[in-house]
Amino acid sequence: TRTIRLAVVAGDGIGPEVVAEGLKVLDTVLAGSDVTVERTEFDLGAQRWHRTGETLTDEDLAAIREHDAILLGAIGDPSVPSGVLERGLLLKLRFALDHYVNLRPARLYPGVPTPLATPGDVDFVVVREGTEGPYVGNGGAIRVGTPHEVANEVSVNTAFGVERVVRDAFARAQARPRKKLTLVHKHNVLVHAGHLWRRTVEAVGAEYPDVTVDYAHVDAATIYLVTDPTRFDVIVTDNLFGDIITDLAAAISGGIGLAASGNINPERTTPSMFEPVHGSAPDIAGQGKADPTATVLSVALLLEHLGLTDEARRVSDAVAADIAERDGTPRSTSAVGDALAARAAARVPA
Amino acid sequence: TRTIRLAVVAGDGIGPEVVAEGLKVLDTVLAGSDVTVERTEFDLGAQRWHRTGETLTDEDLAAIREHDAILLGAIGDPSVPSGVLERGLLLKLRFALDHYVNLRPARLYPGVPTPLATPGDVDFVVVREGTEGPYVGNGGAIRVGTPHEVANEVSVNTAFGVERVVRDAFARAQARPRKKLTLVHKHNVLVHAGHLWRRTVEAVGAEYPDVTVDYAHVDAATIYLVTDPTRFDVIVTDNLFGDIITDLAAAISGGIGLAASGNINPERTTPSMFEPVHGSAPDIAGQGKADPTATVLSVALLLEHLGLTDEARRVSDAVAADIAERDGTPRSTSAVGDALAARAAARVPA
Ligand SMILES: CC(C)[C@H](C(=O)O)[C@@H](O)C(=O)O
Ligand SMILES: CC(C)[C@H](C(=O)O)[C@@H](O)C(=O)O
Numbered sequence A, B: 001t002r003t004i005r006l007a008v009v010a011g012d013g014i015g016p017e018v019v020a021e022g023l024k025v026l027d028t029v030l031a032g033s034d035v036t037v038e039r040t041e042f043d044l045g046a047q048r049w050h051r052t053g054e055t056l057t058d059e060d061l062a063a064i065r066e067h068d069a070i071l072l073g074a075i076g077d078p079s080v081p082s083g084v085l086e087r088g089l090l091l092k093l094r095f096a097l098d099h100y101v102n103l104r105p106a107r108l109y110p111g112v113p114t115p116l117a118t119p120g121d122v123d124f125v126v127v128r129e130g131t132e133g134p135y136v137g138n139g140g141a142i143r144v145g146t147p148h149e150v151a152n153e154v155s156v157n158t159a160f161g162v163e164r165v166v167r168d169a170f171a172r173a174q175a176r177p178r179k180k181l182t183l184v185h186k187h188n189v190l191v192h193a194g195h196l197w198r199r200t201v202e203a204v205g206a207e208y209p210d211v212t213v214d215y216a217h218v219d220a221a222t223i224y225l226v227t228d229p230t231r232f233d234v235i236v237t238d239n240l241f242g243d244i245i246t247d248l249a250a251a252i253s254g255g256i257g258l259a260a261s262g263n264i265n266p267e268r269t270t271p272s273m274f275e276p277v278h279g280s281a282p283d284i285a286g287q288g289k290a291d292p293t294a295t296v297l298s299v300a301l302l303l304e305h306l307g308l309t310d311e312a313r314r315v316s317d318a319v320a321a322d323i324a325e326r327d328g329t330p331r332s333t334s335a336v337g338d339a340l341a342a343r344a345a346a347r348v349p350a
Helices: A015-030 A046-052 A058-065 A084-096 A159-175 A191-205 A218-227 A239-252 A293-305 A309-324 A333-346 B015-030 B046-052 B058-065 B084-096 B159-174 B191-205 B218-227 B239-252 B293-305 B309-324 B333-346
Strands: A002-011 A035-041 A069-074 A101-107 A123-129 A140-142 A150-158 A180-185 A212-217 A234-237 A260-264 A272-276 B002-011 B035-041 B069-074 B101-107 B123-129 B140-142 B150-158 B180-185 B212-217 B234-237 B260-264 B272-276
Touching: A002 A015, A015 A035, A015 A069, A015 A293, A015 A309, A015 A333, A046 A084, A058 A084, A069 A084, A069 A293, A101 A239, A123 A159, A123 A239, A140 B191, A150 A159, A150 A191, A150 B191, A159 A180, A159 A191, A159 A234, A180 A191, A180 A218, A180 A239, A191 A212, A191 B140, A191 B150, A212 A218, A218 A239, A218 B239, A234 A239, A239 B218, A260 A293, A272 A293, A293 A309, A293 A333, A309 A333, B002 B015, B015 B035, B015 B069, B015 B293, B015 B309, B015 B333, B046 B084, B058 B084, B069 B084, B069 B293, B101 B239, B123 B159, B123 B239, B150 B159, B150 B191, B159 B180, B159 B191, B159 B234, B180 B191, B180 B218, B180 B239, B191 B212, B212 B218, B218 B239, B234 B239, B260 B293, B272 B293, B293 B309, B293 B333, B309 B333
Parallel strands: A002 A035, A002 A069, A069 A272, A123 A234, A180 A212, A180 A234, B002 B035, B002 B069, B069 B272, B123 B234, B180 B212, B180 B234
Antiparallel strands: A101 A123, A101 A260, A140 A150, A150 B150, A260 A272, B101 B123, B101 B260, B140 B150, B260 B272
16 A cells, blocks of 8 residues: 655635545545545645744745645735735745646636637646746845835746756657647847747757747737647746746636646655645635636646556546536535546546 | 928838838828828848848937837847847837837727637727836846856836836826726735835825726736736736737737837837837738738827827728728738728728
8 A cells, every 4th residue: 555645735715625625536536546645734824824924934844845745725815915925835835845847737628618719629738937937036126115116026047947847848748649849938038038948948859859849939929829729739938927828828728717737846856736726716715616626637637746647537537527517507616526526436437 | 380200110021011001091191281291211120230230329229319209110030139139129219218108009899800709898008118127138147058057037127117107007097988907917926026016006096096996917917818808998017017918918809910009208208119019920021911900000009199189090990990891801911001091091981
C-alpha cells in the first residue's frame, strides 16, 4: 500500500466548499485501491490573518513541505487589504516551493457553453512560468501618498528560470499529437526579457526538431484566443502574461468554473500544488452555489502528477461525462460533487 | 480659412495603403469647407532604417513638432530586429510628444461580425496610459547569452503620470450617458503600482460623484470582455494592460480592421497622433487587401481632436453606413476608401 500525504489548504470564500467536493471525488476514486490519503488541513487565509496577523509562517511552510502534494481551494477576501494574502500566502507558496511550471489546460468539452459563436475544437495547455517575471515582488515606491510618488514594479527573468520552464513546455509539446509550441510575450517592447525568452525558445527548440514553434505577442494572442483558439497546442509564457491569457482561455473553454491548474515542481523536490483557476468568489460563498468542477479537475491533475494515471483518467472522464449531460439546471456544489464521485467510482465505460 | 498642418507617417507594410485612403476621406470631407490641410510626408520606418540606420532623429522630431496632428499608418517589419522600430520610432513618438492618453474606442457597429455568440451593445472606450508603465524602456540585462543572464524590465508609475490620465478618463466618463469608469490593473500582485492607481482613482473620483467607479483585475477583465462586454463604459488602465485589452476589445467589436486610436496630448502642447490599432501586416502588404476602415476612423478621431466635430461625425457616420451594408464580399483597399469618401462627401441623411 502507498500513502499519499496531502496538505489541504481550503482557504477563503468558496474554497472550503469546492475543496470538500474535490476530496470527496479523490476518496471515491481511490476507494478499494491500495493507495490511502493522509490529509493535513492547514488553517490559512483570511480568518487566520484576522486572528493572528499571520499569512504563512516558517512553521507552516516546513509542515507543508512534509507532504506529497497540496490541494488548494482559493485565497483572498475583501476584508483583507489587497495583496496581503495573495503575496503573503498564495504566491509565497508558489515561490517558496519553486513551482516553476504553472500548468493550465484549456479544453472545451463537447456540449459546454462558450461565449464564442464557433469555437472549434479547443484543446491546448498553457505552461505559465511560476517563479519569476513581474510576480517577484521586487517593486517599491517612494514618496507614497504625495504628488511626487514613484511606484516601480520589476520583472526579473533569468536564463536559469526561463530555460527550465521552456524545456518543460517543449517536452509537453512533444508528447502531444500536434507537437506545437507557441511562445507568448511582447518582445518588441519588453526587449530585454523578450529577447531572453525568444533566444531560449530558439536554443531549446533545436533539441526538439519535431516540435513546430511559433510566436505571438500577448496582445495578438488575446485576439487569436477568441478568433482562432484551435491554433494553440502548448503555449509557454511568463508569469503575468500567463495569468492574463489563462483567464481568457478559461472563459472561452467553458468558464472559470471548469479551469484547473497545477503549480508544479517537476523535480519533485517539493510538494506540487493543485488549485482551481477561479478565486474565492466571496459574493457566493457559503451558499452551496459554487461549481466544484475546476477543483475536481485539479484533483485529476494531482493524481496524474502522482503517477496515478488510471485514477486521473477516471476523474476527468467522470467530468466529461457529467458535463455532456448538463442542461443548465442549477445544481448545488455538493450535488455536482456527488455526481462526479459516483461516475468516478463507477468507472464510466470508454 | 484655417490651415491644418498634418504630419503623415505612412510607415511600413500596409501603412501607406491605408493612410492613402484615410487622406482621401479627409480631403473629401473637408472639400468646399474653409479648412485646408497642409501635409508633410515623413519617410520613417523600415526602409529608412535599412538605408540610413536612423529611426527618428532629433531633426525629424523637431519637424514633426511643427504640425497640428500626425496621421500614422503602421510601424514594424520582420526585416528589422524586433524592438528597433517599435522602441526607436513608434514609442519614441508617443513618449517624446507626451501622448499620455492613448484613446481606443471599442464599438460594435450593427451588422458587424464578431466572434462572440451574443455580444450585446458593445460601446466603450479604453483610456490607456501612454507614457509610463512597463513601456518606459528602463529595463536591462546582464551576462546576456550566458547561463547566468538576468533580464529585468521596470514598470515606472508616477503620481503625476497616473493622476493626469485618470482625470482625463473621469472627464470622458462624465461626458458619456452611462458615466461609468472601470480601473483595470492587478493590484493584488503589483501592489506598489496597483495601489498608486487605486488611490488615485479614489481621490479623483471624489471630485466626480456622479461617475460610478468599479475595478477589475486585468485577468478578470479579459473574461468580462468575452462574457459581458456591455458592462464597460470607460476603462482606464496602464500602458501594458491597455495594450493587451484593446486588442481583445478590437477582436470582439469587429476586428482589428476597425479599431482606431488616438495618442493624445490633451494640453495640445504637441501634435497628437492618430493611428489604426492594427500593425503593418507584412503578409498582405502591397496587395490592396488591407481594410482601411480603422485608419478612416482614426481620421474621425483626428477631426474630433481638432474641434471639427461635424466633419468627424460625417466620417464616422459614413463608416457606420458602409459597414451596415457590408456582406462579406471582398473589396480592395481603395474601393473601401472610395465608398467611405463618397458617403462622407454626400452627407448621409441622419
Ligand atoms: C490571486 C492571484 C494572485 C493569482 C495570480 O495572479 O496568479 C490568480 O489570478 C491566479 O491566476 O492564480
Ligand atoms: C507595435 C507596438 C509597440 C504597439 C504597442 O505595444 O503599443 C502596438 O501593439 C499598439 O497597441 O499600438
